[in-house]
Amino acid sequence: MINQVYQLIAPRQIGITFDEVSTQTEKIIVRPTYLSICAADQRYYTGKRDPEALRKKLPMALIHEATGVVVRDARGEFKPGEKVLLVPNTPSVHDNYISENYLSTSRFRASGFDGFMQEYVFMDRDRLVRCGQILPEVASVCELVSVAMHSVNTFMAGSHGRREHIGVWGDGNLGYVTSLMLTKLLPEAKISVFGIDPYKLNFFSFADSACHIDDVPADLHIDHAFECVGGQASESAIEQIIDHINPEGTVMLMGVSESNVPIKTRMMLEKGLRFIGRSRSGKQDFIDTARYLERYPDLQSRIKKIIREVIPVSNIAEISGAFEEDLTQAFKTVMKWNV
Amino acid sequence: MIYAGILAGGTGKRMGYVDTPKQFLDLGGKPLIIHTLEKFLLNARFEKIYVGVVKDWITHTEDIIMKYIGGNGRICVCEGGRDRNGTIMNIIRRIEESYGLRDEDIIVTHDAVRPLLSHRIIEDNIDAALSCGACDTIIPATDTIVHSLDAEYLEEIPDRKKIYQGQTPQSFNINLIKKCFSNLSESDKKVLTDACKICVLQGIKVKVVLGEVYNIKITTPYDLKVANAILKEDLSE
Numbered sequence: 283m284i285n286q287v288y289q290l291i292a293p294r295q296i297g298i299t300f301d302e303v304s305t306q307t308e309k310i311i312v313r314p315t316y317l318s319i320c321a322a323d324q325r326y327y328t329g330k331r332d333p334e335a336l337r338k339k340l341p342m343a344l345i346h347e348a349t350g351v352v353v354r355d356a357r358g359e360f361k362p363g364e365k366v367l368l369v370p371n372t373p374s375v376h377d378n379y380i381s382e383n384y385l386s387t388s389r390f391r392a393s394g395f396d397g398f399m400q401e402y403v404f405m406d407r408d409r410l411v412r413c414g415q416i417l418p419e420v421a422s423v424c425e426l427v428s429v430a431m432h433s434v435n436t437f438m439a440g441s442h443g444r445r446e447h448i449g450v451w452g453d454g455n456l457g458y459v460t461s462l463m464l465t466k467l468l469p470e471a472k473i474s475v476f477g478i479d480p481y482k483l484n485f486f487s488f489a490d491s492a493c494h495i496d497d498v499p500a501d502l503h504i505d506h507a508f509e510c511v512g513g514q515a516s517e518s519a520i521e522q523i524i525d526h527i528n529p530e531g532t533v534m535l536m537g538v539s540e541s542n543v544p545i546k547t548r549m550m551l552e553k554g555l556r557f558i559g560r561s562r563s564g565k566q567d568f569i570d571t572a573r574y575l576e577r578y579p580d581l582q583s584r585i586k587k588i589i590r591e592v593i594p595v596s597n598i599a600e601i602s603g604a605f606e607e608d609l610t611q612a613f614k615t616v617m618k619w620n621v
Numbered sequence: 622m623i624y625a626g627i628l629a630g631g632t633g634k635r636m637g638y639v640d641t642p643k644q645f646l647d648l649g650g651k652p653l654i655i656h657t658l659e660k661f662l663l664n665a666r667f668e669k670i671y672v673g674v675v676k677d678w679i680t681h682t683e684d685i686i687m688k689y690i691g692g693n694g695r696i697c698v699c700e701g702g703r704d705r706n707g708t709i710m711n712i713i714r715r716i717e718e719s720y721g722l723r724d725e726d727i728i729v730t731h732d733a734v735r736p737l738l739s740h741r742i743i744e745d746n747i748d749a750a751l752s753c754g755a756c757d758t759i760i761p762a763t764d765t766i767v768h769s770l771d772a773e774y775l776e777e778i779p780d781r782k783k784i785y786q787g788q789t790p791q792s793f794n795i796n797l798i799k800k801c802f803s804n805l806s807e808s809d810k811k812v813l814t815d816a817c818k819i820c821v822l823q824g825i826k827v828k829v830v831l832g833e834v835y836n837i838k839i840t841t842p843y844d845l846k847v848a849n850a851i852l853k854e855d856l857s858e
């Protein structure tokens with residue numbers, strides 16, 4: 283069969299390429315249905331990645347957050363029509379110490395190879411997670427939620443047990459889902475969110491407090507922190523975290539920055555802080571996320587709140603239109619994939 | 622029920638390969654017709670997919686389906702007709718014999734030699750045939766189309782904004798197209814080779830579905846070269 287792959291050729295330029303693929307395959311053939319645009323996709327689309335990365339990686343199909351329906355499974359383990367989450371991380375080896383999502387040999391959709399902007403995607407058997415009870419537009423952003431799940435799970439395993447007050451820096455999508463998952467996974471803890479946009483901060487109604495970074499009280503003390511800011515602003519966020527965190531607290535770094543971020547190591551050492559970087563989830567995080575969203579439908583309705591628009595797309599002009607529209611949106615844009 | 626009819630009745634004379642009908646020529650390592658069939662097989666809405674081929678090539682078609690796709694209960698290979706509409710009617714006859722016909726049954730007919738069609742085009746055809754009874758797949762004409770009666774002088778140049786090029790699939794409510802075809806005289810049947818035209822001439826509204834420029838019909842050696850080039854294209858160069 284000749285499969286259409288929608289690749290980014292150059293910044294703001296999407297083209298179709300045609301791949302000859304066999305449908306007689308051990309891989310599971312999935313029709314993508316809802317695709318969510320991530321900030322990482324936008325860094326490629328708008329050409330904000332460094333020129334060397336763009337030269338090396340393009341042309342490449344974008345999108346690593348997606349859901350779809352199974353079309354064909356030669357072994358019959360998945361039935362045609364079953365709704366699934368697509369895991370973008372694709373490991374090639376197992377390591378007893380390093381998890382699949384951080385192995386340098388693993389490939390990641392829309393980063394190391396083509397993402398989900400394809401007519402059909404051919405998935406390894408272990409890269410699918412059933413999601414029949416999850417709303418499709420919510421399922422499309424599950425990769426983001428799974429990163430939050432992954433980070434919170436790491437935090438639970440690696441931080442000391444006093445978790446009375448946790449601060450989340452960042453009022454964007456990542457900050458939203460991370461603080462949301464914290465309220466479910468740590469229901470006893472006080473969750474405070476710190477951001478810069480009053481409009482966005484209003485969305486965090488489930489948190490114990492949501493305040494502007496300029497209004498942080500001097501006597502604020504938190505036990506641990508999650509940094510979900512990224513970019514240049516990571517520097518001031520990390521500085522504020524170090525100022526307000528109690529000794530031996532754990533700081534989960536999750537925001538991606540293209541440039542170096544200075545950190546006040548003197549205070550970091552004096553307080554004996556632990557910094558852990560987390561940005562990519564693995565299969566188990568997707569499974570945990572799917573089970574949580576199915577068990578708690580309120581999580582789904584809260585996640586749905588940050589999906590500002592679901593745009594049906596059936597051609598290149600409409601795909602580009604969705605990416606442009608997303609640049610003007612505060613939260614998530616999802617494409618209903620009709621190509 | 623929703624059926625597909627892959628039209629592969631051609632003998633390939635236009636290709637210059639008299640011995641091999643064009644639908645069996647190789648594209649990217651597989652016969653054209655296999656690419657087309659695979660795309661239809663991935664759409665679960667089709668109950669059965671009929672392939673109408675020239676009689677002498679039925680066993681060959683079955684062989685290559687077995688080779689590239691394997692045994693598949695959804696595919697039925699049957700004999701094509703004298704022409705395009707004859708093939709469609711043969712397929713419909715086979716459907717009727719096997720399953721009977723219901724008022725809501727539709728058929729999506731498609732040229733075997735258009736392997737580059739998309740999931741979206743198939744979906745839009747199914748939806749349009751279900752809601753409107755008949756549809757044609759078209760793209761806006763990019764070249765100016767001119768009208769000449771004698772191939773020597775121009776008769777008229779129609780407004781390009783209103784001119785489109787027809788592709789396939791063409792999809793129909795089965796009872797509707799059957800009735801329209803049976804209304805034709807034998808001489809009409811020889812002249813009217815386009816199933817949508819038969820509907821239009823009988824006052825049936827035919828919905829249009831937007832095709833794609835790349836949904837090309839591979840009927841000449843040049844087309845095959847273009848299709849191979851599209852497949853091997855490296856967008857970075």
